[in-house]
Structure formats: structure tokens, C-alpha cells
Amino acid sequence: MNESLETDALSQVGEVGLVEPKDFVSEEPFTFEDGSTIPGLTLRYETYGRLNAAGDNAIFVCHALSGDHHAAGIHSLRDRKTGWWNNIIGPGKALDTTRYFVVCSNCLGGCQGSTGPMSIDPRTGRPYGMRFPQVTIRDMVRADKRLVDHLGIRKLHAVVGGSMGGMRVLQFGIEYPDLIERMIPMATTARESAQAIAFNVVGREAIMQDPKWCGGDYAEGEGPNVGLAVARMMAHITYLSDESMARKFGRRKRVKDDTEQFEVESYLLYQGQSFINRFDANTYIYITRALDHFDLAGTYGSLESAFAPVKARTLCVAFTSDWLFPPKQNREFVLALLRAGKSASYAELEMDLGHDSFLVDAPALYDLVRDFLAN
Amino acid sequence: MAASSSKLREKRTVEMRVIGGWVDPGSRVLDLGCGRGVLLEYLVKRKGVQGIGVDRDFSKIAACVHRGLTVYQGDLEEFLRSFPDGFFDRVICSRTLEELADPSAVIGEALRVGRCVTVGFVNHGFWKNRLAILLHGRRPRNEVYTTPWWKTRPGNPVSIVDFEAFCRENRFRIHRRVWLKGDWESTCRIFPNLLAGYAVYELTREQQ
Numbered sequence: 001m002n003e004s005l006e007t008d009a010l011s012q013v014g015e016v017g018l019v020e021p022k023d024f025v026s027e028e029p030f031t032f033e034d035g036s037t038i039p040g041l042t043l044r045y046e047t048y049g050r051l052n053a054a055g056d057n058a059i060f061v062c063h064a065l066s067g068d069h070h071a072a073g074i075h076s077l078r079d080r081k082t083g084w085w086n087n088i089i090g091p092g093k094a095l096d097t098t099r100y101f102v103v104c105s106n107c108l109g110g111c112q113g114s115t116g117p118m119s120i121d122p123r124t125g126r127p128y129g130m131r132f133p134q135v136t137i138r139d140m141v142r143a144d145k146r147l148v149d150h151l152g153i154r155k156l157h158a159v160v161g162g163s164m165g166g167m168r169v170l171q172f173g174i175e176y177p178d179l180i181e182r183m184i185p186m187a188t189t190a191r192e193s194a195q196a197i198a199f200n201v202v203g204r205e206a207i208m209q210d211p212k213w214c215g216g217d218y219a220e221g222e223g224p225n226v227g228l229a230v231a232r233m234m235a236h237i238t239y240l241s242d243e244s245m246a247r248k249f250g251r252r253k254r255v256k257d258d259t260e261q262f263e264v265e266s267y268l269l270y271q272g273q274s275f276i277n278r279f280d281a282n283t284y285i286y287i288t289r290a291l292d293h294f295d296l297a298g299t300y301g302s303l304e305s306a307f308a309p310v311k312a313r314t315l316c317v318a319f320t321s322d323w324l325f326p327p328k329q330n331r332e333f334v335l336a337l338l339r340a341g342k343s344a345s346y347a348e349l350e351m352d353l354g355h356d357s358f359l360v361d362a363p364a365l366y367d368l369v370r371d372f373l374a375n
Numbered sequence: 376m377a378a379s380s381s382k383l384r385e386k387r388t389v390e391m392r393v394i395g396g397w398v399d400p401g402s403r404v405l406d407l408g409c410g411r412g413v414l415l416e417y418l419v420k421r422k423g424v425q426g427i428g429v430d431r432d433f434s435k436i437a438a439c440v441h442r443g444l445t446v447y448q449g450d451l452e453e454f455l456r457s458f459p460d461g462f463f464d465r466v467i468c469s470r471t472l473e474e475l476a477d478p479s480a481v482i483g484e485a486l487r488v489g490r491c492v493t494v495g496f497v498n499h500g501f502w503k504n505r506l507a508i509l510l511h512g513r514r515p516r517n518e519v520y521t522t523p524w525w526k527t528r529p530g531n532p533v534s535i536v537d538f539e540a541f542c543r544e545n546r547f548r549i550h551r552r553v554w555l556k557g558d559w560e561s562t563c564r565i566f567p568n569l570l571a572g573y574a575v576y577e578l579t580r581e582q583q
Contacts, residue, residue: 315440331449335457338427343445347436368437375443 014091016048016073019083023113024105024147036133039122043147044113045069045105048089049097055154059095059373060144061085061104062161062168065287066232066279068112071104072097087361094366094373100157107168108143109135109287111280117216118280130216135286137164137294141171148179158182158373159312162358163325164287166316167294170333174296177311184369186317186358189329190303190336191295196324199238200288203231207281216282228281229272236271241321241354296333303336310337314344315372317365319357345372389559391417393575394469394493397551398422402464405429405489407451407481408471412439419444429454452477455484463489472496472538473530479545486547486580495575500534500568503557535568538576546581 027040046069051058061071063084072089074082083104089095095102106114109132117132133139148156156179159172166188173183189196207213210227218224237245249264256266300306314337318330327348337344347368351357358365391414398404400422406415409428412435418424428439428446439446447454451471466489468482473496475481485492497519498504507515514524533541535554542549554563554571563571 313445334447335454338447339458339462343425344447345436345440345445346447346449347433347440348448349433364433364437368440371437371441371443375440 013093016083016086016090016097018077019046019048019070019073019075021046021069021075021113024150026143026146026150028146030108030139030143032133032139033136034134038115038133041108041115041143041146042113042119043069043105043108043115043143044110045103045147046071046073046083047104047151048072048102049100051101051152055152056157057099058101058103058148058151058153058156060148060156060159060172061089061095061102062144062159062165062172063104063107064161064163064165065235065284065291066275067165068110069104069106069114070112072102084359087359088366088369094369095160096370100373101153103147103151103153105144105147107135107140107287109140109283109290111283112278114143116280117282117286118220127217129282130285132282132286134289134293136290137167137171138175140290141168141175144168144172145176145179153179156180156182158184160184160186160369161188162186163188163355164291166325167291170296171294173310173312173314174300174306177309180312182372183310183312183314184317184372185314185330185333187319187322187325187330187355188316189325190306190333191297192292192325193329196238197292199235199324200292203235204285204288206230206234207285210281213281216285218281223276223281225276225281228276228279228284229269231284232275232279233268233272236268238324239354239356241323241352243321243352244354247352303333304340307333307337307340307342310340310342312342314342315368316344316346317358317368318346318348319353319355320348320350321352322355322357324355387413389555390414390469390495390573390575393553393555394467394495395422397493397577398424398465401425403462405463405466405485407455407466407468407485408474409439409444409446410435412442412444412446414467414469415439415444415446416442451475451481452484455481455488458488460487461490465489465491465493467493467495469493469495470497473533474528475531478531478541482547482578483545486578490579491550492547492578493575494538494578495573496533496538498535498554498568498571498574499532500536501557501572502569503572505569535571535574538574542576542578547578548581550577550579552576 024043031037070083071085072083091098106112109116121128159169161169166185169185173180207227210224213224252263296306297303316334318327334344334346404424404426406428415428436448466485504515553575554567555573556563557572559573
């Protein structure tokens with residue numbers, strides 16, 4: 001690594017700072033893959049940086065299952081937590097907001113402001129609940145395309161995302177080959193393994209077996225909190241690794257309210273509790289189903305035929321300790337892209353933080369992404 | 376050190392010219408053990424090839440991404456197994472040969488997925504390399520082998536005679552070959568196993 005280049009980049013690193021979410025409202029009816037139609041849709045989104053006159057410096061960031069549109073910066077000066085991918089988005093960072101116009105939306109079917117099961121169905125005046133159409137990864141991408149057009153973006157310099165975000169990245173490249181110049185999927189898969197589906201099944205069961213679920217018709221704040229928390233706690237284990245849990249918690253215990261708890265126990269309980277304050281149980285059901293049914297080979301006959309229309313160049317990054325969407329599954333679709341005659345690179349980072357490795361501070365990842373975006 | 380690294384650069388340039396000379400413009404090329412991508416970048420820029428490099432090492436992959444190349448981090452054999460017959464116009468194996476765990480399997484697979492295979496390797500039968508052993512009883516150290524053995528990846532030194540025996544044994548057809556003298560510059564025509572420092576071979580599948 002060139003040292004002077006590195007210090008140069010470091011000296012220019014800044015923060016996105018205060019950001020404000022916006023709502024894009026499309027009044028055009030939207031038809032889902034399952035054939036059902038809703039009269040219109042809203043996508044909540046944030047942008048960082050400026051779109052250039054040619055409209056070709058935009059990067060679309062795709063969030064994962066429990067993520068949202070708030071990818072970087074803070075909403076108020078009292079915010080202690082920044083957006084979920086603040087370490088990679090900002091002035092001088094890998095997704096450099098002085099060069100790129102970075103966009104992140106809450107996906108269709110989400111619960112952070114975009115149209116989803118919590119939204120009011122204008123035809124009945126009641127929340128959709130489980131009457132919401134079964135959203136797919138492709139539906140999410142097709143909805144996002146409306147936002148991309150609305151923002152005046154002519155070319156996406158890149159689409160970037162990990163986990164479910166990586167699935168959306170791949171679908172973007174297939175669906176809109178002329179729009180997408182680069183794809184950066186991370187820690188993802190072209191279809192989940194039985195094991196990954198199994199974890200989602202148990203999560204959904206935990207929610208639906210909670211008596212407060214009521215078939216999805218619960219009042220806001222009075223939903224299946226126990227089920228949702230359990231689903232989140234279990235899923236959270238799949239995002240970590242044995243090594244990272246051993247290091248972070250080991251067998252250490254702590255006393256809370258006169259009761260002795262394992263540290264890992266109180267951590268997971270906290271994760272579960274904080275999740276129910278920000279996430280909707282029906283959305284959890286819908287989005288995990290979207291994940292489970294995502295199957296590029298199954299949908300298009302083979303991965304090669306799925307990728308046939310792709311024009312983008314791809315950089316896929318996988319993480320050695322990711323056992324949810326392990327390197328092998330990432331390699332599988334990269335090899336298929338190559339067999340389809342596309343330009344696709346694959347890099348594997350040795351990190352022991354499991355599936356969530358793509359979210360943590362990783363300078364090697366930043367350099368890779370920065371270099372790929374520059375070429 | 377600076378002198379020897381510039382010498383190495385010269386040698387690499389010659390190697391690129393020889394290997395590059397056999398590459399058809401615009402063809403689909405696979406570089407096995409692409410390292411930091413010096414050769415691949417040359418082929419992409421000068422020959423307009425559609426090139427893919429494969430290497431195990433993350434830092435090498437990162438260097439290739441920096442150069443704007445298409446690269447794949449992983450096992451060579453596993454990579455080769457993932458492609459149909461004749462997918463690549465040419466597979467290049469430049470100074471990778473002696474590090475292969477199973478050279479027959481890799482070259483065999485390379486000949487399946489590629490229409491031809493270029494193999495470039497340092498000739499360990501070269502007289503200076505022999506002399507290093509004979510006089511000093513030590514492994515050769517020069518501008519190509521800059522590090523002592525304990526700082527070098529495990530290698531399996533091979534000579535020109537060894538390599539040709541290997542090709543005969545495995546029924547790999549030698550389509551053409553170039554032997555270069557110790558300077559890797561001028562062509563060596565006689566006693567290659569003794570006088571050539573570097574050898575480049577083009578292999579094809581044995582005619583049915």
C-alpha cells in the first residue's frame with residue numbers, strides 16, 4: 001500500500017453529519033410478482049452527497065433484513081447512534097460522498113416509513129397486516145427503480161449491499177442492465193440453504209405462535225413482542241460466530257436485578273428488546289419469506305441464464321467466518337457470472353465476526369471497494 | 376537490492392513479451408496464480424484480452440482490483456473445475472508451476488478448460504543454479520529467488536528436462552517452446568537444460 005496515498009485519504013475523511021429522511025410517494029399502482037396490486041407506494045429514503053449534472057455518479061445502497069434507509073449520519077445532534085453503514089459512507093470514505101451521490105431507501109414491505117404491512121390500505125382504511133401482497137426481492141428492486149427515476153439518476157455507478165442487500169444488488173443488475181454499471185454484493189447468496197431457511201421458519205413460528213399476533217391484526221405497539229424478540233435473538237446468533245461470541249462474552253456472568261445472567265444472555269435479551277421497539281412483526285414475516293423464496297437459479301432456470309442480461313462489472317466480497325451465507329455460496333454465483341461471460345471479481349476477507357463482518361470497521365474492505373469504484 | 380529489483384523488472388518485461396506474443400488480441404485468457412496482476416494488466420492493456428486472474432492470497436487480489444482487473448480469490452483446481460471444456464482461449468501458468476500441489480491435475484484441467492496452455496518457469500537445471508548447490512551447497516539466491524528458503528512459499532523446483540518428461544508422461548503435446556538464457560533476454564538454442572534460465576512452453580491437448 002502506498003503510504004502517502006493512505007494518509008492522504010485519511011486526512012480527508014469526514015462525516016455525513018445531520019441528515020433528514022425524505023418520502024417518495026408514487027401514485028402509480030404497483031403490481032407485485034404474485035399478481036396483486038396496490039394503488040401506490042411510499043419509499044422513505046436518505047441521500048448523501050450530490051448528483052452530478054450527467055446524473056451518473058449515484059450509488060444505491062441496499063439494506064439487509066433488519067436495516068433501513070438511515071445508512072449514514074445522524075438525525076439530530078443528540079443522536080448517539082449513526083446510520084447503520086456510517087463507517088463506509090461519508091466524505092473521503094469508501095463510498096465517498098464528495099464524489100458520489102449515495103441513496104438508501106427502506107425497502108418495499110419494510111416498516112420504517114416505506115409501504116408495508118403496517119401501512120394503511122386506502123381501500124379499507126385499515127392496516128394491510130397479512131393482507132399485504134407477498135413482496136419479493138424483485139418487487140423491492142422494481143419499487144426502488146421508481147425512486148431512482150424520480151431522483152433523476154441516469155446511471156447507477158454502483159449498487160452495493162450485504163446479506164439481503166446483496167440479493168437486491170444481484171436482482172438490480174439482472175433487472176436493469178443498462179442502468180447498473182457496478183454491483184458490489186457482500187456476504188450474500190443467490191439462494192438460501194435449507195439451514196438458513198430453517199432459522200427463518202423458526203423465527204416466523206415464534207411470532208405467529210405468540211397469542212398477541214392475532215393473525216397479523218394487532219394494534220401498533222401491542223403486537224407479538226415476545227415472539228418477535230425471540231425471533232430476533234435467534235437470528236442474531238446466526239449473524240455472529242463461535243469465535244466472536246467467545247471473545248465478546250465467553251462464559252462471563254453479570255448480576256442484574258439480583259439474578260445472575262450470562263453476558264451473552266443479557267446481550268441477546270437486550271437485542272430482542274431493542275428490536276421490538278423499532279421493528280414490525282408482520283414485516284419480519286414478509287421479508288424473511290422474501291429472503292427464503294429468493295432463488296435466481298430456480299426462477300430463471302439456471303444462474304447463468306439469470307445473469308445473461310447483466311452488463312455491470314461485479315465485485316463480490318465474502319467473509320471466512322460467515323456461516324449464514326458462507327463464502328461457498330458467494331463463490332457459486334461469481335463463478336456463474338464468469339461462466340455467463342461477465343466480469344466478476346471475488347475476494348474473501350479473513351474476519352472472525354461471522355455474517356455481520358460486512359458491517360464492522362474493516363479498512364481492507366474499504367480499500368477494495370474504493371479501488372473497484374474508481375476503475 | 377534496487378539493482379536486483381530493476382533486473383527482475385527487466386526479466387518480467389521479457390517474460391511478458393514472450394508470453395504476450397502468443398496471446399491473440401481480444402481472446403479470453405485465464406491467468407492461474409496471477410499474483411499482483413502485472414502480466415494480466417499488460418495483456419488487458421496491450422492485447423485487449425478478456426482476462427481473469429486467480430490467486431489464493433487476499434493482498435494479491437486487492438492489488439489486482441486496484442489495477443482494475445477481474446480476479447478470483449480461491450483454489451486453482453476448484454476454479455478450473457467450475458468451467459466447461461474449452462471455455463478459455465488460453466490458460467497461463469507463469470511461474471506458478473513449481474508451487475502447484477498437483478501439477479498433473481492442474482495442467483490437465485487447464486488443458487480441458489483452455490484451448491491451449493502457456494507454462495513459464497524458472498529452469499532449475501540452469502548452470503548457475505546447479506553451481507549454487509555444487510559450490511556452496513545452498514539453495515540459489517538471485518534476483519528471482521530473493522528470499523531465503525524459510526521465507527519462501529513451499530516450492531517444487533523443476534528443470535526443462537523434468538518438465539518435458541512430465542509432458543510426455545501426461546501426454547500433453549508441446550506445441551511450441553522458447554528457452555531464454557540466464558538474462559531471460561536472448562534465446563538459447565543448445566543445451567537448454569544447462570544454459571537456459573527460463574522456459575516458456577505452449578501445450579495443447581494430445582490430438583485424438
